[in-house]
Amino acid sequence: MQLTIEPEAANSVIAKKLIAELSVELGTIYGDDGSGGFDPSDVMVPRAAFVVAWVDGEAVGCGALRPMPDATIAEIKRVYVRQDMRGQGISRKIMEFLEAIAHQYSYTGLMLETGIQQPAAMALYENMGYSRCDCYDLYADDPRSVCYRKEIK
Known part of the structure; x- marks a missing residue:
């Protein structure tokens, strides 16, 4: 592999396709596709990124990094790997890549949100050193949300 x-x-064709696949999955799990929490223009600004994971030339996953109002913190968004490619460490590699970008952009902290019905995602984040924190912004009052934070150097 x-x-x-x-x-x-x-806003590329492949990015839109992967984001749409994630939205369908979130809609199936939660009845809401999560699109209200992500605007592609948020990652088309300085100190932001959108990345795609490719396996043997095929796009299989994605992730994004966007600045938060506190200029020292970035939020990780839209981490997704196609179901048939899960269990191979691709999500971890996407996260590591986003963390490296965050370090290059001089962020000192990362935040993210996932859902309570996504135990594999929660386990990944906790295994990577993320700690649960109070939910923020539009997730603050959402009982389906679990938020995480990690300090980076």
């Missing part, structure tokens, strides 16, 4: 992760425009 040849895995590469590369920056991609968040």
